[in-house]
Structure formats: C-alpha cells, structure tokens
Amino acid sequence: MIEDVTFWLSYLTNGKHLAWYGSFQFTIFAALVGGFFAVVFGLLGATLKASRHFPLRLIGSTYSSIVRGVPDVLFFLFFPLAFEQAVEWFVSTQVCTPEAIAAQTSPWPPCKEANWFLGTGEYLLLASVSLGLVYGAFATNVIHGAMRAVPAGQLEAARAYGMSSTQVLWRVHIRQMWVYALPGLSNVWMLIVKSTSLLSLLQIADIVLWADRLGAPNFLPAVGLVHEDWRWRYYLVLFVFYILVTWLSERVFEALMRRAGRGILSEEPT
Amino acid sequence: MKQAEPSAAEASPVVELRNLHKSFGALEVLKGISFIAREGQVVSLIGSSGSGKSTLLRCINMLEIPDRGEVLIDGEAVALKGEGPERRIGDENQIRRIRSELGMVFQSFNLWAHLTILENVMEAPLVVQKRQRAEVEAEARAMLDKVGIGAKADAYPAQLSGGQQQRAAIARALCINPRVMLFDEPTSALDPELEVEVLRVIKLLADEGRTMVLVTHDMDFARSVSDRVIFLHQGLIEEEGSPDEVFGATRSARLKQFLNAANHD
Amino acid sequence: MKQAEPSAAEASPVVELRNLHKSFGALEVLKGISFIAREGQVVSLIGSSGSGKSTLLRCINMLEIPDRGEVLIDGEAVALKGEGPERRIGDENQIRRIRSELGMVFQSFNLWAHLTILENVMEAPLVVQKRQRAEVEAEARAMLDKVGIGAKADAYPAQLSGGQQQRAAIARALCINPRVMLFDEPTSALDPELEVEVLRVIKLLADEGRTMVLVTHDMDFARSVSDRVIFLHQGLIEEEGSPDEVFGATRSARLKQFLNAANHD
C-alpha cells in the first residue's frame, strides 16, 4: 500500500511528468498573449470597419470575414510558415549581399544570414500571434457590433450638450461599449482557450503532446514504466483542466461584467 | 393659462428658424418652417404623430442638419456647409459652444446609463464647460433638490422611475445654465401621476421666465404654460398664435379635428 | 354613459371572484378581492399604476394563480390544488375549456408574429376548438371586417399600426366566441388617434351586450362604457358602483385624488 503510494508518487513526479506539468505554462501563456493580441486586432479591425474611407472599411471587413470563413487549424498551420518566410524575406532585404544570394543553392531563404531559427520561444510567440490574428477577426465583429449597440440616444445626448466627437467617443461610446462587447469577448476568450489545445500542431511540446506521449503504450522498460494504452486517462485530466479554466474564466468575466455594467445592467435599488 | 406679457414681443430673439427644410430620403418632413422664440418666451409645438415636431426641435441644436434654411441662436447663424442631404456642420467649435447653450431634454430622457444621477448632471459642466468640480457639484445638488430628487443623487438612472428620470434629465439640462431649454414630449413616456410631477417642474421654469421650446401632446398643458403655440401639419406651420387664439379661436379645420381627437383622449 | 339596465342585476353571474389573494414574493398585490360580473355587464377596473389591476384580470383566466380564493366562471369553480405560492391548476382539461371561453385582449396585443392576421384569428378555433377550417375562415374574415381591418387579413402583425394590431387582437379574442371578453388597458399603447378607433370597437361590443371586464386608465371611457366601475387601491376594492356613483358621487378620498390626477392628464 505504502509502496504503491510511493511508486505512484515517484511515477507522477518523474521528469516526463514534470515536463508535462511545466508545459501548462505554454498553454496559459499562449492563451493570455493570444487574448491580448485578439483584443488589439479586434479594436484595430473594428476601427477599420467603422472607418469613413471605403478602402479601409473593405480591409476591415475582408479581414474579419475571410479569417472567419476558414478553419482555425488551417491558419495555425499556414500562418507561422508564412510569417517566418515574410520575416526572412524582410531580413534578407536588409542583410543579404548579392553574392550571398547568388551563392544560395536552396530555394529558401534568400541567403543564409536571413535564416530565422525558430525555437520553442519563437514558436510560442508565433502561435500567440496566430491566435490573436484568427480570433481578432471574431473580436472585430464583437467590438464593431458592440459599438453599434450603444443606444443612439446616449450619444445624441452627449452631442446635444456640446461634447466634441472624441469626448463622445471616449466618455460615452467606448465606456458603454464594453457592456455589449463583454459577452462576445468572453466567447472569443473561450475559443482561444480551447484552441490552445492545437498548440502541438505548431511544434510546441504542449500539454496535449505530453499527454499523448505519456499515455502511449510502452513495452520497453528502458523507456520507462511499462504500461498499456493510457491515453484516455491523460486526456481526461486535460478535459478537466479545460473545464476548470472555462469555469474560472466565466467567473472572471462575470466580475468584469458587473463592473462594466454598473448602472447599465443593475436594477437593484440602492 | 399664462398671460401673454406685452414686453415679450419686443424681447430679443433667442431662437430663430428661417425657412427650414428637411427630408429623410424621399420623405419631406419639414417644408419650410420659420419662427422666432424670444427671450423668456415659452413656445409649444403641437401636431399629430409624424408631423415633424421632434425633427424640428432636433434641427435647433443640429442633431438633424436641415437640408435648407438657417438656424440663428441669439442672432448668430449656425454655420453649415454643403447642400441638401450632404449638408454638414461648418464649424465644430461654434456648434459645440452653441449646443452647450441649448439644454435639450429628450423624450426618452437619454440619461447616461453608466453614470450616477449626480455624475450625469455634472458631466457637461465639467467636460464641456470645464468648470470647477466643487462648484459644479454644489450647483448640481441644488438643481436636483429643486426638481425634487436630491435624495437620488447617487443612484443610477436605471434605478429611478420614469418621472424621476425625466426630472433628472431636466436637472442635467438646467445645470449647463442654457439660454434655451428644448423639451421633446417631456411627459409622454410617463404615467398620469408621474406626469403631474414633471409638468409642475416645467411650469416652475416657465414662471421663472426661462426661454423654452417644447413639443407636447398635452393640450391642457400647452395652453397653461405657453406664450405661443405652433401647430405643425404636413411639414408646415398650419396655425400659430397665443394659446387663446389657437385653442380658443381655432381657424384651421385640420387643427379643429386634431383638437377634437386630443380632447377625446 | 350607458344606462344601467334593471335586468342586469338579475342576470346570471358569468365571472365571480371570491376573496382573491395574490402575492409576488413578499409583495402582497391582491388582499382579498370579490366581485361578480353578470351576463351582459361591462365591468371596468380602475386604479393607479401597480395597484394590481392587471394581476386581477390575469387571475380570472389563471395566467396568475391566486394564492387564496376562488374564481367561478359561469358558476363553475376553477379547480386548483395546493396552497399559497405552491398552488397549481387542478385540472388541465377544465382550465383549457374555461380559458377558451374567456377572450383575453392583452395590453401589448401579443399577436403571434409568425402568423398572418387571419391565421392569428383562426388559430385558437382551429387548434383548440378543432372547428372546420372553412367555417372558421368565413367567421374570422367577418370578424376582421367588423373591427374594420378586413383588408389586412393577409398582412403580418409587424406590418400593422398599433391600433390595427389591437383591433386584430380583439378580433382574435372574439373569434373564439367567448362568454366574457377581458381587456387589459386596450388603448394605453396607442396614440390618441388610434385610441379612438379601438375605443369605438369596444363600445360596439358593449352595446351588443357582451360581457366584458376591462382595465383602463381612461376615465371618460370607463364612464361611458361601463355598467360597474371598480376602483382598486392597495390590493383591495376601495370603491365600487355604477359609473354615476363612482365618478359622480365619489366617497373615498383616495379615489378623489386619483380622479383629480387623471383629469389633469
């Protein structure tokens, strides 16, 4: 009994498991940074979409509709590659000498100096930007819709009292917009959280990859504990983890909503 | 009914509209409206639903830009550029200055939902007129007391009844110390008992000699509070005059019909 | 004002309430209401906002279940089981039968938005009473003509003005050929001119001798159409009688105050 406990304790704390536990930070990092970028791209996209100039409006709505018309996985596979090549191309225009370009035999990169090595850190950043880019398209729509959901009368009243358009924008429009945007942004956040399960497709040794490795059946004592296919148990842990994150996120968004919705939502008498 | 004071006719014009036209798409709502509201006068706009009363009122502070015609506030013409539906505000600074002299009270109140009543009242003086907070707060509280909702200063609009909200909206408009108060159907969203409260406040203002332009459905009220009554019909001023003339000696057949329906109300 | 017909007092009771109580949580809205509406009578409920008029009306067809007390329709007590807030409908079949004899017209019309006006009117006769389509359709069209919107039979509710919608709702209620019509503030959502149309239709029904219970804010109308007027105040019947008694010889101080405010309206 005691032996069992110590055995399991040491099994569950071996390096492989520690690496698994450690990989949760990648997931959390990608979600948080991805969420940040999504809001940034969302605000940007919504600004474009609401712009007075047609070309900008076109860019804004093209961005949000094309990206949402295509599965996120496809973007995750495509965007990092495209981004890497774009960076390398940009660097090459700065550093490559004509001789170096001539000397380069392989089709890419233009010259050796322009090559960009991607390690876990870079991949993680790329993944976060990809998440931000994909879900920024959703956030664009949410924020755009929320801006339009602010009752016209609220803005009219501000204008009628002589506020300038920037004052109207910041003191009333954006201030009230959050109430309408938060439910949508909360959805987008949940999307981001769940799409972090795809990080393994981006060459990050994330929680899913480790769960798969740890759960795979093993017959060789040299490799570690010999066991049959245990993957579904490891996946069950991930399943629970994601449910917990969802639950926690909901609580946080509820609190945010209460803050943003003061006066607008509360009807309880003082 | 208020007595038309002889001095009123000679007082200087505060709001003057000259030949105002406004269309929404194909629908021509205002077809050439001119009138003058002088210092201290109360002007009521009446007319059936859709006759353009609200539109007219909103043209005064340029929430709607008239397609044609001029608006003069205190003798100063509001600068506009362009023609017809493309017409735009000409001078942003001028319009902001002028707007802050026109205290608009909306039919649906339009209190800022994210601010408390006190903050609502203080917002424009602080942000637009850039006055001192302490001074504004004292004045705002006094104003709320005056309209009878001093106790609700720290509540949010959603926590107030309709009548209280309407009075808060009046306090908000008053607190910018406007040359003119514009009221759009100040009581139509209220139930009869709340209506009484709000009408009492407006009457108080009228008796103080404040210049007001108001849209109303309530004929008794229009009669008792106004110096001039203007009846709008199909985009034009169909009849205009003192309450006695308009209600007592109605000339237009259409106005007669309207007043009958309103009486039956 | 309608003459109280001597025969009315002897006619059989169609709606009878006995000591009705209803609370929402801690708020006791009805504190023991009893009254009788007899065959052919028009009973008006008046009272200030929140006095429980709608709740009382909704108790008649059990859209709200009273906590205590009985409702009798045509002398038949509506079966209820349980006590207080747990009280439930006792017999689903009975209540469905009874409901289909009570034509309710809601304040906000509540027309079924996905059906045309004609379909709205035909729905209950077809689905609940399982009558023949051809016969129902003829009757529905006649009913729509009667309320003056025969031409709108194939329009959807959203395409109608408020007054037209209200009349469609009346036609819908009439088409189940109810023993009693229940009206909840039939005109308060309408503007004055639309109001006239609807009041005309209701008056027509009253003159036909249809039994009706109606909640209204319009005192003039209550006076002209009712056989009995009931004034609700704080969950109780504060005053009750013929229109002449209630409006002409008001006893209760509270009702006097209420009528004053309403007159000012």
Next chain:
Amino acid sequence: MQAFLDDLAIMAPAVLFNIYFAAASIPIGFVLAVFLALGKASSNPLVNLLSRGYIYAFRGSPLFIQFFMFYSLALSLNVAVWRPLGISGFVLHPLFIGPLVLVLNTSAYSAEIFYGALRAVPRGAVEAARAYGMSRSQQFRRVVWPNLIRLAWPAYTNEVVFLFHATAIVYFALPVIGTQKDLMITAKGLFERDFNAFLHFPVAALYFLLVSLVIFFVFGLIYQRLMRHLPAQPRLRFMPGWLR
C-alpha cells in the same frame, strides 16, 4: 497556375470527407440539441442537471481533446465490448467515430443556442396561447417552436459553418484509413511533399470558404422564408457565437 488547378483537382474528392462529416452530424445534432435545450429549461431537477452538465462539459472543453478521449476510450473498450458485438471495425472507424464526436459536440453548442432562443420567445405570445386554452404541447408546437427556430436560426447557421470548419481536425486526432483523407490532411500531405505552403493551404482554404458560402446561402434562403412575417428583415450575419 497549372499547379493551382492540379491542387483543385486533387482536393475535390477530399472536400467530400469534410462535407460528409458535417452532413452526418448536423441533423442528428439538431434533434439532440432540441431535447437538450428543453432539458436545460426543464423544471425537473435531474433532467435539468444532466442537460446542463452535458452542455457545459462539451462546450467547456476543446473538440480536439474530445476526439482523442473518445477514440482512446472506444479503443480501450474494443476487446471487452465492440469485438464481442462484432462491430469493432465499425465503431472505431473515423467515418463513424468522427461524426459521433461531432454530434456530441455540436448538440451541446446548438442546445445552448436553442436554449437562449427558448428564453427569448416573447412571453406574451406564449401567454396568449395559454389564454386561448392551448395545451402544453399545442403551445410548444404552434407558438414556442416557430418563434424559437426563427430566433435561433442566425446563430445556428454560424454553428453549422463552424461545425464544418471543425471537421478539419478530425484526422489530426484519428487514424487515416487508406486514401480516405480530408482537405486538411490532403493539403498537409501535399505540403510535406514540396513544401509550398503558399499554394496548398490557400487552395484548401478556398474550398472551406466556398462550402461555407454555400451553407450561408442555403441557410440564408431558409431564413428569409422563415422571416417573411417581418417587413424589414435583418440580414443573416456571420457572427461568432459560443464556438469550439
């Protein structure tokens, strides 16, 4: 250009797999979702709790993980359950277990949409039905359902499109049998052959986009028909809901 056309031709059969996955799961998911939504709105505490728990679990966790979990769970039951029943090859086949997980997943998302719509059905319309003596099932069929489906349709359309997109990860989690490859795996395979990311992935994206547009068009037509009772119809808009 030739390479582009070649890719189009190669991926044409592959898109059928994505369409199959979506088409196989949407109708069943729809029906299941209606019951789940009613369950969530039910006053029976057990039914309510179960429906809520189910919806929460499937919306709160990634589809990718659900695929892995259900596949390895099904695998671990193979010897004990599927084999004796003689349905082993069938149950573990991606063309079965793929739609199965998608059904479980989409029914949770759709149920939430339907539940939201159910609560948004105008109270007055239902009260009117009650007031005219309709029974509970009549109320549901004649008044609640027509309102519910109209309210839910735009969001449900999005769910269908996103379900279609979700079919892209089926083969990332499940084994590939023979040449049964969907768009993503085909594009990835082509990419691994000549490393031309700028050709293969955009072609796959194009297919996804095209089918999404077709779904929008068809569902938009249905919506227009559903909404003919409103004179000014709000256009069906591509809006994110609570997605996976």
Next chain:
Amino acid sequence: QENVRIATEGAYAPWNFLNDSGEPAGYEIDLAHAICEQAGLSCEFIVNDWDSIIPNLLAGNYDAIMAGMSITEERQQTINFSDEYFPPDPSRYVALAGAAIDFEPLSGARIGVQGGTIQADHAESNLAQDNTVISFTTADQAVADLAAGNLDAIFADGAYVDPIVSASGGSIEYTGPEIMIGEGMAVGLRKEDADLTARINDAIAALKADGTVDGLIAQWFDGRGPYYAD
C-alpha cells in the same frame, strides 16, 4: 565549435524516445553524441513531430535529422543523406498472438503503419488494393490499436517491433514474411550543407571502423544486430 541542431521524433524506441526525465534518449542520441564528438561539433537535440520533420529542416529550424529515417529516393529529391548509420534491416509484420493471418496472398486485413514511413509507402503500393491500410501519426498509436484489437497486424521496422514482441510476454508475435525495404538509416541534411554532410560522413566512417557503431547497436538492440562488422 560549430553548433548543430539535430531533430528527432522522440517516439521511436529504441532509436529515439523520451526517457523518464523527459530528455531524448536512445541509439540515435548516443550515436549523435559520438558523431559530434568525433567531428568536433557541439550538438543539441530538438524534438519534432515526424510529419513535419523534413519541412522544418528545410525551413532552417535545425540542421540535421536523426529520427530512424530510412534513405529513400523520394526523400533524396529534397534532402541529402549522410552515409547510413543503421544497416538495411527487414521490415516485419506483428500481430496479436494466435491471429492466424494468411499471407498467401494477404487480403482483407487491417494493417497499421506510421504515416510517412517507408513501410507506409510499401503498404500503400502493394497492400492497399486488397487490404485496409491504416496510418497513424506515431508508431506508438499503431501499437495501441493493435493491442486493443483494432488492427490485424502492424507493419514496421523489424528492429522497432522486436523489443515490443519480446516485452509483450507472448501476446504480440511476428507473423508473415520479412520484407527488405529501404537502404538503411542515415542522417538527413539540407542539400546545401555539403560541408556538414562531409564532416558527419567522416565521423560515421571512423565510428564504424572503430566498432563504436556496432557497440551501440548491440547495446540498444538487445544484441540482435544488424551489425556492420558482418
């Protein structure tokens, strides 16, 4: 000292796998250390999915692949191979004990392979006609499906399945013919890195000559071979 990044899959024991502490280990890892020492390089391991292991080499995310990759003509079109460091070795079928599979001819069977391997290629061109070929992302997953009875057999590198057969305690056994495919395993390199290829080739040659390679094969493959000494 030049830094060389070497990619491995980490899921193909005993060539490469992640040990209990989560570090890459196995025959190729030991061999790589020996090669690097011999060639005077400093080496670093990167774990990368099998699927994308060649694209990422080309993209410059690492410089070499040692992941049980056999030399094939198709791969040679895009990358260079060093000299082989693991001799050509037959591929084998394994099945659950007692599954009598008729290989004359093989038909109607469910055969599991790891996608993108030479065995997968072979199965696709020779078996797909009459059998169901099921490809998995990792070899481990194929083994899991075999153990759970979802496959009739898996077809894989003999030296990969050998330890599984011996460790399975008789529940998994060899079946069918041995098939010789592939030309041995070698380091995968970018075509333009001729210099690095040469240095690695020199090192491999030296290590073969002094018996280090055979020693490592003996150590990691249970003394089963195949050896270069023969």
